[in-house]
Amino acid sequence: MKNHSHQYRSQMRKAAAGICVRCPNPTAVGKLECDACASKRGVKKRRIPLARWLAVHWSLPIKEIAGLLGVTTTTVTNARKSLGLPKAYRWTNVDWSKTDEELAKKNAVSEYYVSRMRKKHCGTHWPEVEITVEGEE
Numbered sequence: 001m002k003n004h005s006h007q008y009r010s011q012m013r014k015a016a017a018g019i020c021v022r023c024p025n026p027t028a029v030g031k032l033e034c035d036a037c038a039s040k041r042g043v044k045k046r047r048i049p050l051a052r053w054l055a056v057h058w059s060l061p062i063k064e065i066a067g068l069l070g071v072t073t074t075t076v077t078n079a080r081k082s083l084g085l086p087k088a089y090r091w092t093n094v095d096w097s098k099t100d101e102e103l104a105k106k107n108a109v110s111e112y113y114v115s116r117m118r119k120k121h122c123g124t125h126w127p128e129v130e131i132t133v134e135g136e137e
């Protein structure tokens with residue numbers, strides 16, 4: 001583990017000099033990396049008071065909530081779980097006439113996820129469109 005300790009020493013030197021361990025930017029006192037690098041890695045830790053979580057508009061896309069609070073989407077998901085909110089909370093007010101692709105983009109989720117939500121809320125995997133087939137009936 002010689003390599004590791006070398007890297008560690010170099011990081012400590014940089015930290016002592018107030019330089020980010022990942023880039024040449026200056027860091028805040030006592031921090032190993034600058035804010036830009038920290039948020040890039042998604043490790044920017046911030047304590048959100050319960051009141052703020054309760055004031056969140058959970059119908060917003062998760063990425064948007066995360067952006068508003070300055071936390072990761074994982075943090076938002078965990079918070080939603082600990083608040084006991086159902087996972088599909090924001091899927092109760094959806095225009096299901098839109099395609100999976102459109103809904104996926106709008107809500108920042110995968111098309112597979114939209115398809116599952118559609119099945120759950122509409123009982124079908126497809127948009128509710130009337131299809132008239134000539135020659136039948």
Ligand SMILES: [Zn+2]
Pocket residue numbers: 020021022023024025033034035036037038
């Ligand atoms: Zn940096």
